[in-house]
Amino acid sequence: MSSSDHLEDSPAISHDDVTREIARLAAQNRDLEMLLDHTTAHSTYIEAELERTVQELQEEKNKLRAEQAVSERLLLNILPKTIADRLKVDNQVIAESFSDASVLxxxxxxFTSLSSRFAAEELVGWLNGIFSIFDGLTDRYGLEKIKTIGDSYMAVGGLPIPRLDHAEAIAELALEMQRVAKDYPSLTGDPWGMRIGMSTGTVVAGVIGTRK
Structure with a gap:
C-alpha cells in the first residue's frame, strides 16, 4: 500500500474540528490560569495570616517580658537580689544564719505626735523624700535595705553577701542619717531628729510564710 493510499484512508480533519480543538485547549488554559491565580491568592493569604500570627506572638512575647521585668523589679524592691534569684528557682522557705553581720x-x-498634726498625704510625701535619701546612702555604702514600716527604716550589712567592714558601713550610714536629719527641712520648720539603734553579731534571716 502506498503512502498516498494511507492518506486517502485517514479521516479528514475539518476546519470546524480544528476550531473546536483550539477552543477546548484555550478553555483548559483559562481553567489552569484561574487555578493558578486562586492558588497564588490562597498562598498569599496564608503567608499574610502566618505573618500576622507571628507578629501577634512576638507582641505577646514582648508583653510577657515587660510584665516579667516589672515583677522582678517589684520583687527586688522587697528582697535582696540573691534571695530573689533563689526564690525564682526554688520557692521553699529560705533561712540562713550569718555569724557576722550588723543591723540598723x-x-x-x-513622729507619732507629728502625724496627728498633718494630713497623711503630707506625711507620706515628707517621708518619701527622707527615705529616698536613705536608700541612696544604703546603696553608697553597699548595705541592704530590708524594709520600712511607717517612719521606721531597717538596713543590714554583711548579709546576704558577707563583708568584713559591715559594722563600719552601718555606723557610717547612721552618721549620714543624722546629717540628713540636721539638713532636711521638717514639716513644722522646727529641728527634728532620728533615733537609731545598731547591733552586730549573729543574724538569722529568711523568707517565711506564703503571703506578704
Whole structure:
C-alpha cells in the first residue's frame, strides 16, 4: 500500500474540528490560569495570616517580658537580689544564719505626735523624700535595705553577701542619717531628729510564710 493510499484512508480533519480543538485547549488554559491565580491568592493569604500570627506572638512575647521585668523589679524592691534569684528557682522557705553581720533600725523622733498634726498625704510625701535619701546612702555604702514600716527604716550589712567592714558601713550610714536629719527641712520648720539603734553579731534571716 502506498503512502498516498494511507492518506486517502485517514479521516479528514475539518476546519470546524480544528476550531473546536483550539477552543477546548484555550478553555483548559483559562481553567489552569484561574487555578493558578486562586492558588497564588490562597498562598498569599496564608503567608499574610502566618505573618500576622507571628507578629501577634512576638507582641505577646514582648508583653510577657515587660510584665516579667516589672515583677522582678517589684520583687527586688522587697528582697535582696540573691534571695530573689533563689526564690525564682526554688520557692521553699529560705533561712540562713550569718555569724557576722550588723543591723540598723532607725525612726523619726516624735513622729507619732507629728502625724496627728498633718494630713497623711503630707506625711507620706515628707517621708518619701527622707527615705529616698536613705536608700541612696544604703546603696553608697553597699548595705541592704530590708524594709520600712511607717517612719521606721531597717538596713543590714554583711548579709546576704558577707563583708568584713559591715559594722563600719552601718555606723557610717547612721552618721549620714543624722546629717540628713540636721539638713532636711521638717514639716513644722522646727529641728527634728532620728533615733537609731545598731547591733552586730549573729543574724538569722529568711523568707517565711506564703503571703506578704
Amino acid at each position: 533600725f532607725a525612726d523619726i523622733a516624735g
